[in-house]
Amino acid sequence: MEMNHRVKKSKAIVKGRVVLMKKGLLDFHDIKANVLDRVHELLGKGVSIHLISATTPDPAKGLRGKHGKVAHLERWVSTVSSLTKATDTEFSVTFDWDHEDMGVPGAFIIRNHHHSQFYLKTVTIEDIPGHGPVHFVCDSWVYPAHRYTKDRVFFANKAYLPCETPEPLRKFREEELVVLRGKGYGKLNEWDRVYDYGYYNDLGTPDDGPHFARPVLGGSKFPYPRRGRTGRPHTKTDPKTESRLHLLNLNVYVPRDEQFGHVKFSDFLAYSLKSVAQVLLPEMKSICDKTINEFDTIEDVLDIYEGSIRLPSGPIASKLRELIPYELFRELVRNDGERFLKFPVPDVIKESKTAWRTDEEFGREMLAGVNPVIIRRLQEFPPASKLDPRDYGDQTSSIRASHIENSLDGLIIDEAIQKMRLFILDHHDALMPYISRINSTNTKTYASRTLLFLQDDGTLKPLAIELSLPHPQGEQHEAVSKVFTPAQEGVAASVWQLAKAYAAVNDSGYHQLVSHWLYTHAVIEPFIIATHRQLSILHPIHKLLKPHFRDTMHINALARHTLINAGGVLEKTVFPGKFAMEMSSVIYKSWVFTEQALPADLLKRGMAVPDSSCPHGLRLVIEDYPFAVDGLEIWEAIEIWVTEYCDFYYTSNDMVEEDPELQNWWKELRNEGHGDLKDRPWWPEMKTRDRPWWPEMKTREDLIQSCTIIIWIASAFHAAVNFGQYPYAGYLPNRPTVSRRFMPEPGTPEYEELKQNPELAFLKTITAQFQTLLGVSLIEVLSRHSTEEVYLGQRDSSEWTLDAEPLAAFERFSKRLVEIENNIMERNKDKKLKNRNGPVKMPYTLLFPNTSDYSREGGLTGKGIPNSVSI
Incomplete structure (x- = not known):
């Protein structure tokens, strides 16, 4: 008993x-x-x-x-x-x-x-x-x-x-x-939970003809980060290319837990209805051709926001209704009766319809726009090229002292360089190897260099724009270049406006392909795969990084399915066209993980110099550089949080080196996920690097640096180059994605048209009507915050870990982000900081964490740092 x-x-x-x-x-x-x-x-x-x-x-x-x-x-x-x-x-x-x-x-x-x-x-x-x-x-x-x-x-x-x-x-x-x-082979089903690596071999459809074939990205010829394997069978025409699903079938395999939540997927589909107009491309283009596929005036462009394009009447309208399902037709029409494709007014034209045209705004957006991560300090004149002269001849810039010396506030060029007052937006080397092929299509564009001068009030003044083409006798000869300088009156002013448009086209395409897609979406996916394969959910580093991987594999899979594929929206709307992804592969060769740290990036671009007396150990060359100023505060907050977290679990360097899961994770990242960069450096121009390509993962500092970079890329860096797309580029004249004809030459009909009707000539040069509608539809979707968004400093669950000290450190991190929000708001109010708002009166909020005034409304807020590359 x-x-x-x-x-x-x-x-x-x-x-x-x-x-x-x-x-x-x-x-x-x-x-x-x-x-x-x-x-x-x-x-x-x-x-x-x-x-x-x-x-x-x-x-x-x-x-x-x-x-x-x-x-x-x-x-x-x-x-x-x-x-x-x-x-x-x-x-x-x-x-x-x-x-x-x-x-x-x-x-x-x-x-x-x-x-x-x-x-x-x-x-x-x-x-x-x-x-x-x-x-x-x-x-x-x-x-x-x-x-x-x-x-x-x-x-x-x-x-x-x-x-x-x-x-x-x-x-x-x-x-x-x-x-x-997983097993490493076989087709994967929706209930499989397998994380495995694959090449980007699913972009083309060679069975539809050679025009739809695309090279496999990944390997020694076209190095690229790996993507999640799906295991679909290969095409009949090319055994190296994976077959694709029908465009309307969105069930591209990613592990089920990596897919969007129900609410987000519903939102995504609702706002994507306009973008799937590409499914109806021949018919839709025909409709535009039968009306107008050209904007005749700027007012025509503004109509797509304020009035929108009226649906064609008669048989064309009937045809449109036949082609488009009722749900899509209703979304296209919105609530305006017979209005077609009405879009929200982009922030860049809310306060003024013309301020975007100013030289000051043109320069400001290189510091506070949607692509503020390319501009660098000019340290040699004339600007040099790193292209191999054996293949491309002498590609040194043709900009001479005579073009700019009268615009340097009394300085000579050497003094301006010494005083760190000259800057360059340089897309020459990235684009020149592809310009001939790009221009063999309907696109007509240049490789550009833009020189700017830092004025006493902290703003940038454009000095000259160089537009270059390959030599007609072959690429091995030096470029054929023309240099344009600012003008305010007459046809010269119209020519200058066109020169800025060509430079903006270069920057817009580079932004989408490299700053945005390659440097955030593509490079992060291998980290997600390796983390699930090698770090248990019990591992503290898995718990640290998991929020920063949410939804990334799914949005990348959808991008491969509808956006970056052969004939997809990106090829239809961005100037490199069918060469876009191949070109991004060439640029990936020079991607260095350690240089993705914001301080290292700023030092590399010459936008900061070492200074131990300053915060972060560096001093900004342009004090009013909104992306860098706000970004450094965010970077430091992330770094402190990661340091406190890692130090709790790893009390010595030996613990890092002796952690088998951690070491396997880092080894696999280098050898598999970013395997094309493992034998660093294997191309001639990179042999003299003095910075390590990858941390060795032998010390706590290696671990802290690596995790900080991963979180920075996935959260703040992506927010800075993504959520400003619609506010700045939703108005295509400000950020055109395509140029369709070359700069008019004196004595030609095009030049006469430029003199007589500069507005029409400008619109005939940049993105056409159909491409504009499609492109604006895309970036409206990509710029929206989900109503389910989880922002930096937030977690889905307050009980994500049992350990009290990491929870307390995370609480401190969240509070620090609130302080940073307040700092940003105060800086945006400071009228002495002219780059914070600019002529368009558009405050810089892209690195606003959005935690203190957090709401789940989502939408085109133009602010807020989500934890992950989630759209």
């Missing part, structure tokens, strides 16, 4: 709460799902959970943690949840858990016996005697059990280095990583 009493006393009924999101009745159009789930529940096939001890091993299971008795979610059928919306539902669960024998649970196995999947958010054990509650932050889709070869295992929210992992959990930790790595 006494023994039975003791057994009964040690037994405990432990209550738990499970929060999940059911698959709704109408979700994914699967009407059978909810009905079959009810049938399975009535037959006793529900959702079962086995708790696993973190403290008590089971010798019969190879020292794995002891399993508790099976428990089931209660009242699945009777628990009310929306049939049409994705909403959280809470369930109760009761565990029979002998805490004296079993200890503390550290993991659980869940089996889903329903017909359909559900999204498991959290599991909370309310109280383990002598321990307290245990939290499991899951955030994962759980498919029916028969879809898995291994049970789904989730771990409690305690972080462990591999060497510190409780023995009962060690095997579960190791096996979970094996599952996530």
Whole structure:
């Protein structure tokens, strides 16, 4: 009796709460799902959970943690949840858990016996005697059990280095990583949880003809970061090219947990309806051709915002309605009756319709616009080229002292260089190798160099723009260049306006392909893949980085599907056209991970100089450089947060070097994810680098630097080059993406037109009407914040870790970001800082963290730093 009493006393009924999101009745159009789930529940096939001890091993299971008795979610059928919306539902669960024998649970196995999947958010054990509650932050889709070869295992929210992992959990930790790595071959299905590497070999459709073939990006010829493998079969024409899904099929494989949430995907689809006009490209272009595919006046351009283009009447309107599904037609028309493609007014023309044309605004946007990361200080004159003269001849700039010496406020050129007053926006070397091929299409453009002078009031004054073409006798000869200087009156002013447009075209294309796509979206994806393959969810560095990977693989997969593919929106709207992605591959060759740190980038571009007396150990050459000023504060906040976090888990350098998961992660990143850069440097021009390509990952400083760079790229850097797209480039005359004819020569009809009607000549040169509509549709989507956005300094769950010191450090990080917001607002009010607002009266808010005045409204806010490359 006494023994039975003791057994009964040690037994405990432990209550738990499970929060999940059911698959709704109408979700994914699967009407059978909810009905079959009810049938399975009535037959006793529900959702079962086995708790696993973190403290008590089971010798019969190879020292794995002891399993508790099976428990089931209660009242699945009777628990009310929306049939049409994705909403959280809470369930109760009761565990029979002998805490004296079993200890503390550290993991659980869940089996889903329903017909359909559900999204498991959290599991909370309310109280383990002598321990307290245990939290499991899951955030994962759980498919029916028969879809898995291994049970789904989730771990409690305690972080462990591999060497510190409780023995009962060690095997579960190791096996979970094996599952996530997959087999390395075969087609992947939506329920697979495999993270693996692939080349960018899915951009072309060679089976549709040679015009739609594209080179494979990745490998020695066209080096590129790796993307997530999908395992689709190859095309018939080219065994190296992976086949593509139909354009309307958006089910491109990425691990299910990497896909957008329901609300975000709905938002994304709703605002993408206009962009899928490319599906109807021949018909839509025909419609534009039958009306006008040309803007005749600036007022015509403004009409797409303030009045929009009227739908054509008669048979053309009927044809449009036949071609476009009702939902798309309704979105195109909006609420304006028969108005077609009405867009919000971009910020750059809200206060003034003409301020964008000024030289001051042209220069300011290089410091505070959508691409403020290219401008550099000029340290030699004339500007030199790094192109191999054996292939391209002498590409030294043709800008001479006579072009600029009268505009340097009394300085001679050597003095201006010494006083750090000369700057350059240089797209010459990046574009010159491709200009001949690009201009063999309908595009007619140049490789540009733009020189600017730093005035006493802190603003930049354009001095000269050089437009260059390859020599007609071959690229191996020096460039043929023309230099244009500012003018305010007559045809010279119109020529200068066109010269600025050609430079803006270069900058716009480079921004989309390199600053935005390559340097954020593409370079981050290998980090996501390697993290899931090599760092357990229990690893503290996985927990640190996970928020900064949200939605990236999915938006990248959708980009490959509809935007950067052969004939996609990017090729249709940005000047390099079919050569765009190949060109970005050439630029990737010179990408250096350590130089993505903001201080290193500023020093490399000469926009800062070392100065130990200044914050961050450097002094900005242009004090009023909004991207750099705000960015350095954000950078420092991230660096302090990462330092405090890493120092908590790694108390010595030896711990970093002896962490097997961490070392495997870093090795795989270098050898696989960014494998084309592993043998650094393997191209001649990079052999003299004095900075390491990659940290060695032997010290805490290596770890802190690497994690800070990853978070910076994924959050603040991406925000700076993405969310200003619509505010600045939504008005295409300000940021044209294409030039369709060369600079008019005196004595030609085009030159006469420029003299007589400069506005029309300008519009005939830049992006055409159809491309404008398509391009503005795209950047409107890309510039929107989701209503589900999670911003820097925020987490989905306050219980993301059990460790108190990292939680306290994160709270300090969040508070510091609020202070930075206030600093930015104060700087934006300072009238002495002319680059903060400029002639367009548009305050610089792209690095505004958006935490103190946080709302979930989303939209075209032009501010806010999401945690990740999420759009």
